[in-house]
Amino acid sequence: MLNQTEEVQNDAGLLAGNPLKGKVNRRRFLQAAGLTAGAASTLGLAGCTGIIGVDPSTGPVPAIADVLNFALNLEYFEANFYAYITTGAGLPASVTGPGAGTVTGGAKVTFTDPNVAALANQLAADEAAHVMFLRNGMLAFGLTPVAAPALNLAAMGTPSGDNSFLALARQLETVGTSAYEGGIQYLSTNVLAVEYAARIHDTEGQHEAALRQFCIMKGVTSSPVDQYDRPPILSGNQIFNTSPITGLNTARNASEVLQVVYAAPGQTGVSSGGFFPAGLNGTIKTT
């Protein structure tokens, strides 16, 4: 494994003859030049401070099974969240795997607006479907899906009605969507996995925007979950969670996702907390 100096030298060599010149990880050059996030902002590279997050592990490339299990953990979480809100009960044992963790903090919500109730029901159905699809898909690939982890669904409060449900669901859905974008690159050796991940990701993006439209319609505000989050506002550039510079959705790497769901912003080496009192199951579980 190359050390950082060797890797930077490799990059320099690559830039010379590389058609992707200019796109190769310019941030590494800033780091190698000794520019910290703080120094970068002093130099007027204001954009950098908002996006240099905690470095992900520089260990081996995650295996496809690890990436899919990471996604599966998040789907278990979302599916249980919506299952409790809509029915007062979690996912059945038949779809959570042997040794599934205890789920606490879930509670049924009585909705006032039937259109919000319909939204919650459809979100619940879709996330449960994703759980089953990912599990069945992994088994079909000869991979082993992890069981559902222990969950504390009340880690960011307990929704009590339409508006509090919309606010919290909006916050959580953006994390799930960004996780797929951060992770899809690691599936690239299997085109079928890429295709299915892209389609699940598509549904999550639809979910995210639907929640945002409802929040805007009802004047529901929700605070940002981290520095990358763009809560919905009735304005021409924040209806969607898309960058005003690139028009792109947010991508979060595993560490950034975990920092949100573990309630450990800006921290490395954290393996549990927040919604996951015992951490995620599987290999990718530490910030």
Next chain:
Amino acid sequence: MPQKLVNSPLCPSEQVTEEQLKTDLAVLELDGSVQSLNRRSFFSSITALGAAAAAAGLLAYSPAAKAQAAAGPSIVDVLNFALNFEYLEANLYIAVTGSQPLTAYLGAGAPTLGLPSPISFDAQTLATVQNLVADETHHIELLRAAIFQLGGTPINQPMIDYSLGGKMSITTQAQFLAVARQFTTVGNGAYTGGAQYLAINPLALTVAGQILGAEAQHLGGINVLCALQGVLSPMVDAMDVPPVPVPNPAYFTITPTTTAPSLSGGGPALGPILTPSQVLGIVYGASTPATVNPATGIASGGFFPKGVNGAITTT
């Protein structure tokens, strides 16, 4: 004539062309995904390093991925294909909001016909369409910059006829939402359908994934407006799942299959996917709500009287 140079926001001591500036801005924003790129998987996407990467035990592309890369359209071809539909969407959204037209990417002989006049929207719909304008314009810039960076040439906008030869007019919010919903469904399907051809380049895949994330949001956002406003948006083909209006709304365009049951007995809740051929069948006006695969050999029609631009033009 020398290109105008500006200071790079990434490295203040560096001067870049305006085209490169857009890339720098995109890199700044993409840094969140760049930093998550495993360096070795990124390297393995560069052809020249293929052997070294394999020797170092890095990602070994599956035979399927390699076969796909060899037999299918190139990454530049796929990105240019997508660019046609970004032009299609952007011009419509610009026209109905009275925004600044896209004039920079019109090639010779590619007029835009049947553009609607500005529509008086309610506040949330207006804000949504304004956000669509911003996003699609950015996607055009980003795709063009990415294609340049990959050594390709981005296509200019082909001839587009929004009136479908005088058969369609978009004058009301409802008519607009119905068409926008259809365009967005097609765009989503095109990106998910193209992902397999981008898998060989994790950076291209990540960028396309992020564009898809935006387009997926567009679809969900437009679907909700359609559902709550009682707008019917007809199926573009047999696989399409339009939103269902209130009082029993269905908000999501998810294509059920029989692959796996859900708790409620439905499908796996996957978003749309279209082959390039299916995309073209729809936008060329050849597909109906009964169509799964259009007839082959169709190279123009519908919104594209002279066909789309680029290498992928025919069903």
